[in-house]
């Protein structure tokens with residue numbers, strides 16, 4: 001088997017709970033090699049985001065291009081992209097990356113027929129980070145339009161939470177029916193799959209909770225046990241990285257999504273308190289120390 005590799009494109013969180021630091025730790029836990037292109041530096045503690053220092057957009061895009069054509073990762077995951085020029089530029093770069101795969105496959109494979117499977121294309125997991133858990137905006141004006149117009153058309157799996165799906169669609173999401181409507185609207189922007197996370201909805205009955213995984217062909221609810229949730233951050237980054245890792249290990253999207261969601265849910269009720277503020281996702285349950 002080829003070395004499983006994921007490149008994460010995200011911001012830096014010095015406290016290690018979110019951003020590239022969290023992504024690389026999750027990838028390592030799944031046994032997947034991680035590369036990272038950094039979009040912005042934050043001043044951030046476990047209590048929240050104190051400041052944001054974006055790197056020049058052209059320079060960020062050069063970093064991404066360098067690492068894509070060097071490592072040739074089969075899976076890329078995005079976190080805080082922050083600037084519209086980075087979001088749109090990544091859409092263009094990813095289109096070129098996919099095209100090169102198609103051209104190479106056309107040279108080495110026999111012509112496609114009903115019996116030859118289509119070549120496996122690289123996978124782009126987009127976690128549309130818009131704000132920190134405490135509400136600090138992590139995207140500049142124009143970012144939503146850049147996502148909708150330039151990045152979602154080339155996205156394989158989009159992983160919004162409820163507020164992110166509301167912002168991208170302009171639709172209010174109050175219950176599971178609204179989740180379906182918003183996820184279908186998101187599919188119209190172009191992603192092949194949408195994993196709409198349900199953690200922000202109050203409606204779930206009793207001790208159950210669900211996320212919605214949807215494509216143009218299928219719809220699945222990923223049900224799980226709702227646990228009392230301590231205040232923690234980095235859950236969105238960790239889930240998208242776990243999903244990217246499972247995809248790099250060769251699992252199909254529905255299996256990878258179910259496994260990643262389960263992995264995170266096992267950790268949500270049992271965070272690590274590493275600083276003075278919120279908890280972070282515990283990387284290895286069996287090694288948990290207070």
Ligand SMILES: Nc1ncnc2c1ncn2[C@@H]1O[C@H](COP(=O)(O)OP(=O)(O)O)[C@@H](O)[C@H]1O
Nearest residue numbers: 161197198199200225226227229235236261265
């Ligand atoms: N109280 C909870 N108990 C169990 N799982 C939860 C709980 N809250 C959220 N989750 C799960 O954690 C993941 C992240 O959910 P969510 O909070 O919606 O997104 P985000 O972390 O991006 O804000 C989802 O798989 C969701 O089902």
Ligand SMILES: Cc1ncc(COP(=O)(O)OP(=O)(O)O)c(N)n1
Nearest residue numbers: 011012018019133233234235236237
């Ligand atoms: C550098 C950086 N990137 C992303 C976030 C947001 O983290 P996320 O896991 O999406 O959200 P919360 O769990 O914090 O709600 C961040 N804070 N910093």
